Amino acid sequence: xxxxxxxxxxxxxxxxxxxxxxxxxxxxxxxxxxxxxxxxxxxxxxxxxxxxxxxxxxxxxxxxxxxxxxxxxxxxxxxxxxxxxxxxxxxxxxxxxxxxxxxxxx
Amino acid sequence: xxxxxxxxxxxxxxxxxxxxxxxxxxxxxxxxxxxxxxxxxxxxxxxxxxxxxxxxxxxxxxxxxxxxxxxxxxxxxxxxxxxxxxxxxxxxxxxxxxxxxxxxxx
Numbered sequence: 001x002x003x004x005x006x007x008x009x010x011x012x013x014x015x016x017x018x019x020x021x022x023x024x025x026x027x028x029x030x031x032x033x034x035x036x037x038x039x040x041x042x043x044x045x046x047x048x049x050x051x052x053x054x055x056x057x058x059x060x061x062x063x064x065x066x067x068x069x070x071x072x073x074x075x076x077x078x079x080x081x082x083x084x085x086x087x088x089x090x091x092x093x094x095x096x097x098x099x100x101x102x103x104x105x106x
Numbered sequence: 107x108x109x110x111x112x113x114x115x116x117x118x119x120x121x122x123x124x125x126x127x128x129x130x131x132x133x134x135x136x137x138x139x140x141x142x143x144x145x146x147x148x149x150x151x152x153x154x155x156x157x158x159x160x161x162x163x164x165x166x167x168x169x170x171x172x173x174x175x176x177x178x179x180x181x182x183x184x185x186x187x188x189x190x191x192x193x194x195x196x197x198x199x200x201x202x203x204x205x206x207x208x209x210x211x212x
Contacts, residue, residue: 071185
């Protein structure tokens with residue numbers, strides 16, 4: 001779906017992150033090779049993101065993985081969650097350019 | 107599933123929160139009367155929680171609603187997300203008593 005600029009697989013958890021950089025945000029897509037276990041959350045190293053950009057999270061995964069990533073990316077400029085039916089929905093923002101509830105067409 | 111101690115329905119969004127207090131955390135269950143729209147996120151007023159307690163989130167809802175609530179409850183002692191197959195999984199914590207990946211049996 002997105003052009004992949006950086007990809008990494010983390011062996012223990014079987015999670016793969018694909019990172020695509022855009023002007024104002026990075027799209028972080030993730031895939032799971034196998035069902036994730038809760039304790040594997042502790043070993044996940046989410047990709048770093050450029051200062052001053054937002055983050056769009058996308059992937060089929062348990063809500064608790066999203067919760068972990070949302071906490072991790074809290075310091076970024078904004079966070080949006082991609083919903084295939086709608087687009088990427090802004091859920092928190094530290095900039096007036098992006099408001100909660102805004103929809104980004106990726 | 108939980109004993110409900112406090113319930114409220116927010117008319118515009120059709121979201122209903124049920125709050126159940128336990129010793130160390132509160133369980134916040136939510137239900138949607140109708141599909142939520144992204145802009146309705148802006149009008150949601152999540153229930154307040156006691157200082158010093160964690161929060162367990164539970165409900166069938168879009169991931170972006172969870173994302174919004176996870177951001178909202180970031181200042182609480184910890185956050186866990188209930189997964190019916192597993193239990194409530196801790197996804198962030200400010201106390202050594204609860205670690206990321208811990209599972210609470212409610």
